[in-house]
Amino acid sequence: MMRTVLGVALLVASSVCQAQTPSDTVERFLHKVATSASDQALDDLFAGSGFAETKPQDxxxxxxxxRMAMGLYGxxxxxxxVREEDLSPSLKRIVYLQKFERYPVAWEFYFYKPKDTWVINTLNFKDQIASLVGAQQ
Known part of the structure; x- marks a missing residue:
């Protein structure tokens, strides 16, 4: 009996240690979004956020x-x-540059932590990268 409890405790601890950070989530998303699975990448990114249920048209x-943008960039x-900022204990901003043959794309992600887990709140992407990466004026 004790071995079973210990095994379950180790399994729970292991899955907590492997919990995805916002950066891990973003990197997995970026690797997938540039493929033919971009719809699935967005579904995975927004899973658990409630966004798909409250704003399906968006x-x-x-x-x-x-899909249109990924087809243009090569x-x-x-x-x-590029940057990861803790704006508060519950709000994080992450900016990544995705490199393509023809153009760079800047992705800006905002993650919100209402309780124990981070969820995506906002996503922006542009090929006019200065507006998202914070170019110096």
Missing amino acids: IITLKSQT TPIGIEK
Whole structure:
């Protein structure tokens, strides 16, 4: 009996240690969004946020815009983290550069932590990167 309890405790501790950070979530999303699975990447990103249920038309529009944009930029060749900011204990901003053959794309993510887990709150992407990466004037 004690071994079973210990095994369950270790399993729970292991899954807590493997919990996805917002940066992990973003990187997994960026690797997937540049493929033909961009719709699924967005579904995965927004899972658990309530966004798909409260704003389904916005998700449909975002999917369409993302598919169109990914087709214009060429082959993806990598990602780079530009910035990660803790705006408060419950709000985080992460900016990534996604590199393509033709253009760079800046992605800006806001994550919100209402209780114990981070959920995506806002997503922006642009090929006019200065507006998202905070270019110096």
